[in-house]
Amino acid sequence: MTVAPLADRLDAELAELARFHDSAFPGWSRVVFSEPYRDSRDWVRARMAEAGLDPVVDAAGNIIGRLPGADPNAPALLTGSHTDTVPQGGRFDGIVGVLGGIEVARRLTETGTRLNRDLYIVDFLGEEANEFGISCMGSRSISGTLSAEHLDRMDGSGQRLGEAMRGFGLDPSAALGQPWRRPMHGYVELHIEQGPLLERAETEIGVVTAIAGIERLLVHFAGSAGHAGTTPMGERHDALVSAAAAVLTVDRVGCAAPVHGVSTSGSIVSAPGSMNVISDEAKLWAEIRSVERDWLQGARREIVDEITAETAARGVQIDVEWLNDQDPVPTDEPVRDVIASAAAELGYSWRAVPSGAGHDAAHLARLGPMGMIFVPSVAGKSHCPEEFTASADIAKGVHTLTRTLVALDAQDRPRD
Template sequence: MPFDVVEATQRVEEQIGQLSRLRSEERPGWTRQVFGEPYRESREWVAATMRDAGLEVHRDAAGNLVGRLAGTNSSAPALMTGSHTDTVEGGGRFDGVVGVLGAIEATRSIRESGTPLSRDLLVVDFLGEESNEYGLSCLGSRTMAGELTAADLNRRNAAGRSLGSAYEAFGLDPSALLDPARTAPGPLHGYVELHIEQGPTLEKEGTQIGVVTSICGIERFVAHFAGREDHAGTRPVADRHDAMVAAAQAVLTVRSEGCGAPGVATTTHVRNRSSSPNVVPSAVDVSGELRSIDRSWLTGAKRRLGEQVLSASRGYGVDVDFDWTSDNEIVQAHPRAYDLVAATAAELGYSWRPVPSGATHDAVHLASLAPMAMIFVPSRDGRSHCPEEWTDAPDIGRGVHVLAETLRALDTARL
């Protein structure tokens, strides 16, 4: 039975509508954050949807939801596809969700075709891909790749609760998360992830499919500005050591640094550690990030930002210290897997182009386990991580079609 694009599109569109009802009613947009009750309910729904498509379903020790379609040679390294169904606060209905429901639909079409794969096909809804209150993204894929650490489990949210405690409350054993024997998926032949672009390129050019070349590296920082407390009504402005003014200048410096390709820079939080309205701010924290697919740009931007912020802060009589963390390194798509996606899109008659990803994905961590490729479909106006996030159903259907046929090609390909 050939792939029925119309039927697949209709089914995924209906399922996106069903899943979108499982959200935090009291929060803006479509909010379904990791470890929350709506997220727990949504994953029960996803498990049922996997079973309806003919998959054997289990939750692994890392908290990932895994559906398996057996191949004719289950001893061979398996294929894997999937994404995530958690959201940022006030997020949309498509980010990650298209990759999970699209993977389920692609797998259904393979099962119903009557021509099984030789390899097992694993469909994964990865636990907690989005950034969260513990400051660590891609929890499930990071753990599957053996990259979660004991220090990560001791990360604390604003209330002082540890990430390990959050796992435990969600019904997962924190000690198992650090045991590769319990979290590793076994040998993999390849990984392919379908995702919305989250940017404007495909829609602007009228291109139907994006084939991801690389995924950006992310460097995050917290800058701590230390000034001097004074009475806000009596200390003359010219005689102040105002940490907030230095922080404000830093926000503009971050924006300036991010205005030039090939990278972007964003300030995400500014926090005054004093709550008094009549005190000159003496302790202000500024959080932000740099993103690029160019390592030399990231290195240079990190250096330039530190030098410029320090120089400007000293002019205000304020000291500043930076804490830097690398969220993930730049990851290239596997050349042969990339070629398979591109060739498949072309053979199916869809227009395509190479695109880099400015967002991170579970694919970053799976790339350490198997040859990795990603398929992008257009985002309306390039909007994402907001309630206005939207991808047209026919675009999703084309992405699912490319995914299904890529998995077939990957099944027999030498990588």
């Protein structure tokens, strides 16, 4: 059965949701716990209610809408994504998956297509990385991996994550004890690719093979302050120069990845921060990503070894802290096959692609079979105001998602 989305309605809702952003910045800023985010979530709940989903908000702030199936005891299907953004981000990342899921439910109802299983559409709280250093807060809660240690993390002002959640009207303690208890038949997430592969290959649908693991790195450099005009170059212990050299090390390791691996230095701060004083302290934040677990482990060792050797030569001390954001997560092969078949049956070209970005789907994989559908990103742009996906491509993604969910619903088990 083919249940096509209404592309004009999707376009209108994408534009309407984009109204909720912090106008003090370029692009679309709707970061977790902000007022624009609060307002946008009221709007999302209203859209779910209009689609007949009877939405609820759980203790962790996930907005969950349910489309009842014929058998309330059957393992459920889930889809969704997130509607928060990075600062000065775009208006498609995550949002396509939430509004696309709502459109799937609405079109099933409008065409009289009733699934056997309940279908849940979820707008997960706080998928994007934030000042607390914890991404995918809502999906971690549902999957049972949100921890008390996460709630104790602080932002730059010294506020704990748990306090920020409580100030947003949530219950952080309950968020630790609410893993999804109903059997999950499968989870499928629609998302923009956020990279250039599909557009370059002129391919309409990406069938995601794996979600990259993410290792985040914080290095503290401790040198010696001194006068910039009188301290000889060979006698300096410059923390900022060591941090700058570490940036090049991080970049070099990522460039040497044999299959899929990337590395990024996101920020350096130094003290005392004056151009006529040698820096005695610096901090570097960086990350490495890959769908290859072995490469990630080797890259970690290589980065630490090279930074240690370089800083020792300059007489600078370091303290290295690694934060594992997530391990590489393969998608479920039978679910991939269903997605590929759905795209082919609808006449859409498809190809298998890895995801270098993290997603809520990586955490939902702990609950059952998981798959992801990508649609092309123009010029591969994402996490910036230029982020764009054509409405026709979004509609094809929603169409493929609908076909996939209907096919999974008809299976006794998506696994062999």
